[in-house]
Amino acid sequence: MTPSAEELLAIARLYWGSDLAYVFRQEPSPEDLRYQALWEEKDVERPRWGAFVKTLRAAIPDCDAWDYAPGLANPSFCVLVYPHQEQHMMRPRITWTVAGYLSILAPLYTVHCVRRVFLGKHLMESKVFLGPVPLELQGIADTVARHIEAEFGATALPLEVAQTPVPLYVNFMKPPETTLFHALFTSEPGNIL
Known part of the structure; x- marks a missing residue:
């Protein structure tokens, strides 16, 4: 059963501040300390997450799947899945990424997509699709x-x-x-490799 928005806000308040009181201080806030302690506790699950990513690679052989865990930056484990795409000489080039996040704050996950448009090696546009997932990526x-x-x-x-x-x-x-998406999964859903 999914917790209510109010219950999830109560959980998020334990790890994220409601003001900027600690921004210019040397010491971490009480929320920062709890967040760091939770990540230390959850970090022991990193090998299990790595094994999960390997299993996922085998389940979707037409894609590349990679662990994406930028340390304390996100309150979640993340897997990035890149569908194999034909290389065309067309300009601009469009790439898709499917991102799966498992929150460390609550037993919740989300899956979203990111579309990026490149002209040569230059990123021209990046768009996040939190839902619904584009039909070609639904599987x-x-x-x-x-x-x-x-x-x-x-x-x-x-x-x-x-x-x-x-x-x-x-x-x-x-x-x-x-x-709540930002508090439970990532504050930058489009900032992926």
């Missing part, structure tokens, strides 16, 4: 979701709950733009 996204559910027992966070605004500062996100 990949479903496979990622099924595997996260089976391996970790997590529940998908519904988009309408994920988009609930929260009065918290999450990395570079600040109210009123901050949502």
Whole structure:
């Protein structure tokens, strides 16, 4: 059962501040200390996550799947899945990435897509699709979701709950733009490799 937005906000408040009181201080905030301690606790699961990514690679052989865990930057483990694409000489070149996040704050996950447009090696545009997943990527996204559910027992966070605004500062996100999605998964869903 998915926790309510109010329950998830109460959890997020433990790890993210509601003001900027500690921004210019040398010492970490109480939320920072709890967040760092939680990551130290959850970091022991990194080998299990790595094994999960390998299993996922085997389940979707037409894609490359990679572990994406930028340390304390995100409150989640993440897998990035890159569908194999034919190399055309057309300009501009469009690439897709399917991202699966498993929150460390609650037993929840999300899967979203990022479309990037390149002209040569220059990124011209990046767009995040939190939902619905584009039809051509639905099978990949479903496979990622099924595997996260089976391996970790997590529940998908519904988009309408994920988009609930929260009065918290999450990395570079600040109210009123901050949502539960940012607090539980990543403050920069489009900032992937």
